[in-house]
Amino acid sequence: MSGRSERVRGKLSYAEAIREALDIAMDRDERVVLMGEDIGVYGGAFQVTGDLFGKYGPERVIDTPISELGGAGVAIGAAMTGLRPVFEFQFSDFAALAMEQIVNQAAKLRYMLGGAVSVPVVMRFPAGSGTGAAAQHSQSIEAWLGHVPGLKVVQPSTPEDAKGLLLSAIEDPDPVMIFEHKLLYKTKGHVPRGHYETPIGEAALRRIGHSLTIVATSIMARKSLSAAEELARQGIHADVIDLRSIRPIDRETVLASVRKTGRLMCVYEGVKTLGIGAEISAMVAESDAFDFLEAPIVRLGGAECPIPYNPELEKSVVPQEPDILEAARNLVQGRI
């Protein structure tokens, strides 16, 4: 191994960062096992587990039958009795098949049993639209699970966070749900080497401004950052908060920013109504930060529509960068 490669390495993709986290966790803790459909020799539908099957074998990289309810339940039961399973749903949409085990069992067992058990399971959900896979393979259902006490729900938007949040989740004594936007898998970024943990429940202030606060999740954090660069050229300077965790939510980072900018815009891919934007907006409205607002709050979210197949229709039902730009300009220029 050359000295140079010790000091410097190229950027990793989001998928590679997740795989590195899984590899590190499996290497340091025998109790960590992977479960899911086609995660073995196939390497996972999105090639996230990749060659881990070759390294750790079928006892630790466990291909499950197409049994989402049962598979999730097996991971939960294993977590209660000493293993640290990381369960991959092939698509987050398939969580609908497993909601019983996630919501009634994983989320509630510690509570129902008065603290006598832990359920240290991690579930990974490839999520979101943009792949032409239509209505049953493109949803953003993180807010469903964000509504359930007992779960933790995170949405990393960068390779660095994808690794750090996963390593945190594996160490966490409670069930952690990780929503990974499918369009992010190939995006690249700097990823620290070795084991590190990104704290669950802490937002990241990605860009500092004073004109408005943009609170965004997952891929919308990237789109918002990109939009914010263009806005800056137009003299509008946004605070861009990558929420990262929707349960728990980092209330203080959001409120502090709104107190500073006086304007709030929420950007998320899930259906707008009853979603993350509603929660962030209500959080601000219920706090002293409300007094600092100089304009109505704006939410940009998914349309009231399943994800369509046609590519132009598909783009039209989730916020795109021009939508963010326009909405931000209107908000700052008092046109709402």
Added chain:
Amino acid sequence: MASSNMPYAVRAYERRRLADALRKMILIRKFEEAAEASYMRGLIHGTMHLSIGQEASAVGSCMSLEERDKITSTHRGHGHCLARGADLGRMFAEFFGKETGYCRGRGGSMHIADVERGNLGANGIVGGGLPIAVGSALSAKRLGTGAVTVCFFGDGANNEGAFHESLNMAAIWKLPVVFVCENNLYGMSMSTDRSTAVGNISERAAAYSMPGATVDGNDFSAVAEAVDAAVARARAGEGPSLVENMTYRLRGHSRSDRNRYRTKQEIDDWAKRDPITRLFGMLVSHGVMAEGDMAELDGDAARKIDDALAFAASSPDPKVEEAAFYVYAGSGAR
């Protein structure tokens, strides 16, 4: 020399263990009768599901379990909990919603658990415990603990997808789990005749390439014989089995049940096959017990119940400001 025409239980167990099994079955019966009385008196709220009449299935299925072994239980799970040796006082305290209860008053009858004795908990969702039991067996295999998991479920669960997915995974991975179906003929009001396409639920074992057996679930010896064999098979690494205990709940499904779907004649007929009377009769006829012993066993159970009720009644309620303790690790002391 034990003769082969003696019942299995008399051949397999020492007198002390047989007496202990009977004692547990009586304790379960008295415990549930006392719980029912407490409910009537308003000391217990919510609902509860009594297993009166099913005691042989609970106790017989746990005979060869060791300390390291696990069980998953059902909404009708008081018997399973007591079969594993749970503390009566902490059980009643849970029913009374007290902080000293097994679940610190957060779970109640439907979530009664005793994790220290390997009971991973009763479950309010029909079929909810099946995948969890398979997960427990996966842990045992992967970690090499040698533990076997007994998964109790009712006839109603056999039509849930979770049942089929769980049996399949247990079989393909050859996991040390025993599926014990307590077929009491009704899923709430719907009879298995109307709900289930096969005559015996154990026939479904064939679809998952595992042994299946249907036994008289009110015959302690028959239950113990079938489940002991299944536990031994699991322990030896030969994979899962399905045992169907045919039994009957002499009470209704829950407190709201008015028994419109079954006849008094049917209930009376099953009452004549009472598992406690039958086990006691067997033990007397094989010289393990004497006719006069029953009064003492009853009295002993009654005293334990009285003490446990007193403990529960005098225990503190959880504090309202601690309602959200135990949602996450670190929220609340343990």
